[in-house]
Amino acid sequence: MVLGDLEKQVLNYLWQRSPSDVKTVHEALTREKGGSLNTIQTTLDRLFKKKLLDRHKRGHAFFYTPRVERENLIVTLIDNATRDFTSSNENVFVNAFQSYSGQLEEQELDALDAMIQAQREKLRQDKEN
Structure with a gap:
């Protein structure tokens, strides 16, 4: 599994402030860097499809929460990275x-x-x- 910079930023935000909707995440993350609401929506959807987020509909908006703990994701990413470069006996x-x-x-x-x-x-x- 590979995560882009924006995906990491979104996850870090949601680990601190969830549940959040697209608009809230967009406002928080794009204050300094800019970026469109559509980009944040696409990123949240990608993380949902990667099974890293859960989402629940409230009214007309989806609210997102992390599906995995931060530490568990770090372990998975390290494991994936090391497996790409090592054999089992190294x-x-x-x-x-x-x-x-x-x-x-x-x-x-x-x-x-x-x-x-x-x-x-x-x-x-x-x-x-």
Whole structure:
């Protein structure tokens, strides 16, 4: 799955302020950049067809809400990107992440370490059961 810049902006907006209709999203996102109501409508429809948004009709307007959590979408996008460039026996993802981790602050590394430890514990428990 590939997302364009406007699709990402729309999703970020809706994760913070949903449900929203086309007009509200248009007003919020095009204040600085311009753009037509039709472009926003098309983008919302594309995200709906990609099953990333739900929509419900109220009166004459559709109101959109995200169908996926932000974190889950990020995982899916990372998985898709790494799968395109790796085979199942490569550690390319681990190596790429190691390279990226040089940009992280200590707090972020501590949080990541805690998540890794929690995952290791979960794997141990799963093996025991």
